[in-house]
Amino acid sequence: MIRIQNLAKRFAARGATPAKPSLASLLGRRPVATVQAVDGLSLLAPNGSITGLLGPNGAGKTTTLRMLAGMVTPDAGQIDVDGVDALAQPRQALARMGILADAHGLYPRLTARENIVYFGRLQGMDAEAASARADALAELLDMKPLLERRAEGFSQGERMKTSLARALVHDPANVVLDEPTNGLDVLATRGLREVLRHLKSPAGGGKCIVFSTHIMQEVEMLCDHVLIVARGRVQAQGSVAELLHSSGQTRFEDAFVHHAFGAASQEAA
Numbered sequence: 001m002i003r004i005q006n007l008a009k010r011f012a013a014r015g016a017t018p019a020k021p022s023l024a025s026l027l028g029r030r031p032v033a034t035v036q037a038v039d040g041l042s043l044l045a046p047n048g049s050i051t052g053l054l055g056p057n058g059a060g061k062t063t064t065l066r067m068l069a070g071m072v073t074p075d076a077g078q079i080d081v082d083g084v085d086a087l088a089q090p091r092q093a094l095a096r097m098g099i100l101a102d103a104h105g106l107y108p109r110l111t112a113r114e115n116i117v118y119f120g121r122l123q124g125m126d127a128e129a130a131s132a133r134a135d136a137l138a139e140l141l142d143m144k145p146l147l148e149r150r151a152e153g154f155s156q157g158e159r160m161k162t163s164l165a166r167a168l169v170h171d172p173a174n175v176v177l178d179e180p181t182n183g184l185d186v187l188a189t190r191g192l193r194e195v196l197r198h199l200k201s202p203a204g205g206g207k208c209i210v211f212s213t214h215i216m217q218e219v220e221m222l223c224d225h226v227l228i229v230a231r232g233r234v235q236a237q238g239s240v241a242e243l244l245h246s247s248g249q250t251r252f253e254d255a256f257v258h259h260a261f262g263a264a265s266q267e268a269a
C-alpha cells in the first residue's frame with residue numbers, strides 16, 4: 001500500500017539571457033525562474049490494485065514517482081509505503097518497492113541474468129536465490145532466451161523486460177512504473193499488461209501497482225483507479241466509469257480533457 005499526502009516539489013529553472021543585458025547577466029548570472037512541478041498531490045494506492053497517474057506532458061507524474069523512489073527530495077508532504085515513512089526511512093521503504101524508472105540503467109557488459117542477480121544482491125538476497133528468481137521471472141516475462149545474453153545491444157522491449165525483472169527480483173509488495181510502455185510495440189505492450197494484471201491478482205501476490213502514463217488506452221484497459229494529474233495536482237480521480245460519469249462524457253479522451261483542462265478547452269477542440 002502506498003499513501004502520498006500533500007506532496008510538493010518546486011524546481012529552480014535557469015531562464016534565458018535577457019534581451020537587454022543587466023549587470024547580473026553581464027556577470028553570467030541568468031535569472032532563476034521556478035517551476036512548481038508537484039503542488040500538494042495526494043494518492044492512496046491499495047494492494048491488489050492498479051492505480052494510474054494520467055496526465056499531459058509536464059503534469060508532474062515523473063517528479064511524483066521520483067520522489068516516491070527516493071531520487072528527488074520533496075519540499076513538503078508525506079510518503080508512506082506499507083506503514084514505513086519513506087522520507088524518514090528511505091532504505092526500508094525502497095526494500096518494499098520495485099521501481100521501473102527507465103529501461104536504460106542496465107549494465108551493458110553483464111548478461112540479463114547477471115543484471116538481475118546483481119540487483120538482488122543489492123537487495124540483500126543470496127546469489128543462488130536471486131538466480132532462481134531470475135529464472136522464475138524470465139518465465140513470467142517470456143524472456144528466457146535473453147537470460148544469458150549481454151544487455152549490450154538489447155532492443156527497447158528487451159531492455160524493459162530485463163529492467164522489470166530486476167525491479168521484481170526481491171518480490172516487492174509494491175511496484176512503481178514510470179511510463180512503462182514507452183517505445184514498446186503492440187505485442188510487448190500486451191505482454192506487459194498481462195504481467196501487471198497477474199501481479200495484482202492473488203496468484204501474483206496481490207501487489208500494489210502504481211504507474212504513470214499519458215496514454216488513455218493504457219488506463220482504460222488496466223487501471224482500477226485513475227488520478228488525472230495536471231499542473232502538479234490531482235484534478236479528478238476514480239474508476240474510468242466514474243470519471244466518465246462525473247465529466248458527462250461518453251469517450252474517455254473527452255473525460256480526460258474535461259478533467260485535466262476544464263470544460264472550456266473541450267469546447268475549443
Ligand SMILES: Nc1ncnc2c1ncn2[C@@H]1O[C@H](COP(=O)(O)OP(=O)(O)OP(=O)(O)O)[C@@H](O)[C@H]1O
Nearest residue numbers: 011012013035037055056057058059060061062063
Ligand atoms: N530537474 C528539474 N529541473 C527543473 N525543472 C524540472 C526538473 N524536473 C522536472 N521539471 C519540471 O517540472 C514539471 C513536471 O515535470 P515531470 O517530468 O514531472 O512531468 P511529467 O508529467 O512526467 O511529464 P511527461 O509526461 O512530459 O514526462 C515540468 O515543467 C518540468 O520541466
